[in-house]
Structure formats: C-alpha cells, structure tokens
Amino acid sequence: MGILEKIADIEREIARTQKNKATEHHLGMLKAKLAKFRAELLDPKTSGGPKGEGFDVMKSGDARVVMIGFPSVGKSTLLNTITKTQSEAGAYEFTTLTCIPGKIEYHGAEIQLLDLPGIIEGAAQGKGRGRQVVAVARTADLILMMLDATKSHQQRQQLEAELEAVGLRLNVPKPNIYFKVKKGGGVSFNKTCPLTYLNERLVTQILHSYRIHNAEILVREDCTVDQFIDVVLGNRKYLRCLYCYNKADEVSIEEVDRLAREPNTVVVSCSLKLNLDYLVDQLWKYLDLLRIYTKKRGEFPDLDEAMIMRNGSSIEHVCHSIHRSLVENFKYALVWGTSTKHDPQRVGLSHVVENEDVVQIVTK
Missing domain, CATH: 3.10.20.30 (Beta-grasp domain)
Structure with a gap:
C-alpha cells in the first residue's frame, strides 16, 4: 500500500470514529500517524532521478508576499495592477504556469509579490504543481489568499485545508510548549496548567511513534494533540494570512459588506481597480x-x-x-x-x- 492510500485510510478512520473521552487516545495516535505520512509525502527520502522544475525565485526587497489561490481568481491581474510587472492574465484557468515576481514600493519599502500557479484540490498530495507552490509559500513573510467573491465559502476552507496538510499554520500563534530531545533519561512530562487533550501516556506514545524515547516536555497552555504533533515535527511554519476577495463588482453590496466584515479580509475588484490602495495598506500592516x-x-x-x-x-x-x-x-x-x-x-x-x-x- 502506497503512502497516499495509507493517508486516505487514516483520514477515513478519523472521520468515522466518534469523538469522545474514550476515543481521544485512539484519535491522537491516528493523527500522529497521519502527520508522519504527510511529512514523508512532502519530503521523500529518495535519492537519484531527475529533480522536477522548481520555482527558484531569489528573495529580494524588505519582505515577501506570496499569492495563493485556485485558478482564475485574479492573481495575475492584481500583480499587473499594483506592480510594474506584466504577468499573463486570461479568463481561463492555468494562465500562469510558473512563478512571476513583482515589486510593490510603499513607505520607502520594497515588498516582493509573487504570483504562483493556481492550486488545485489535492495539492498537498503533490497534484498539479502543489509541491512547488507550497515550497515557495514556506519562504513567505505573508500569505495573500486570493478568493473569488462570486463563489462559495468552501473555496476558502479547501485552500486552508490544503495548506494545513503541508504544515502551514495561518493566523495562529506557535504552541507554548517546550520540547527538547535528550540522549537518555526517558520522557519527562510536566505542565503548568490543566490539560484537556494531552496526558503523559498519550504524549509518550506519540513520541514513541516517532522513535523518540528520551525527551523533556513542558506544556505551558492547554494545547490540542495536533498542536503537540506540530511541535514534535518542528517543521511547521506559522504565517499571517490576509484573505482577499476579488470580483466585488459582480456581487451585491450586501454580500460585499458581509465578506468585508470577516476577520483578516479585504474585498477588491481588480478589473475596476476598486479598494486596491486599502489592500496595499493592509499588506503593510500585516507585514508589521x-x-x-x-x-x-x-x-x-x-x-x-x-x-x-x-x-x-x-x-x-x-x-x-x-x-x-x-x-x-x-x-x-x-x-x-x-x-x-x-x-x-x-x-x-x-x-x-x-x-x-x-x-x-x-x-x-
């Protein structure tokens, strides 16, 4: 059985398992296995064979913003509008096939803006150009998630799920857990607050599944099993994300108002150049x-x-x-x-x- 089949099996088992106190330990172990297989999928330890074409774009300027979205949501149009770069834009999917860099000059700063090919469903498993897109996204200081205001809210959830599966954590703080692998002494587990999801037995078994038998852990907040696994893996990237809904001119004013009130969200129209100055202001604010x-x-x-x-x-x-x-x-x-x-x-x-x-x- 290949890794993709193993991942699918675990996901199905998690979905059909009832979530209650009695199944917490079982679900925790399943999530640890799932994270392990996903890490292997994204970073296969195989040598030899030709490497696929990557998106090696030199980091320049004072900060890097990466645009991520499904095909044909207006990423190239936005790049052409707020930078001096020309990226091919068309009213059909997959116009952009590689990474196109642009530059925003604002408050004396040079902000590099990258237009990446559209993500397709299953990018976390390497479909389309998912791996290259994700590899560039991990080098960003800020994710600009481009969304279509005329489509359902599900597109945002799908993109978040794809990025979550490859270790990108959006708009969440790093878990307050001290973790250090030692050479001996077994597993030392301590906490400074009551824990809802973690206990010493579960933590020890998760570590053993990663062949870690000696470690020191101090949990300083009520973390979930997923957050603890993120700390153990140590390759998670915590990034701020600004959600940008394009095509505001094609929906009602009530829908524009509803979208604009969502957290971390800006609503624009690239074709009519509406609200783009505010978008650049927000990019500056989020880059901090x-x-x-x-x-x-x-x-x-x-x-x-x-x-x-x-x-x-x-x-x-x-x-x-x-x-x-x-x-x-x-x-x-x-x-x-x-x-x-x-x-x-x-x-x-x-x-x-x-x-x-x-x-x-x-x-x-």
Missing part, C-alpha cells in the same frame, strides 16, 4: 514592518531615506543593517522616538526600536 531613520552627529536626520526593519528589532539589528563592523566598534546609541523615556535616550545594543525612531550610532 518599521521605518527607522538614522542621523550623524550634529546633523538632522534624513527623513527621506528610511531603513525598513522587522517589528521587535533591536539596535543590534539596526547596526547590522548599516554595516556588519558597527557592532564590534559599538559604544552606545542615541535614540529619539516612542521607544524612549526621554529624547534622546542613551541605549545599548539590546534596546528595541519602534516605528519612526531616529537612531544615532556612536562608535569607539
């Missing part, structure tokens, strides 16, 4: 980038040239962005802005900067 200005001693800061940094960046990150050698010769930094108690404040490398701070680096 900062604009940091630098100044030299005795001079005003250059407010036309901002450094684009990730939220949570420290003075050390700022130094690395300017020049690698700055950290070695660093003495202190003067910072003006919302991250300080007074202006200017003398800070060290660990000081975390905030949006539109002004930084002056003083070296030895």
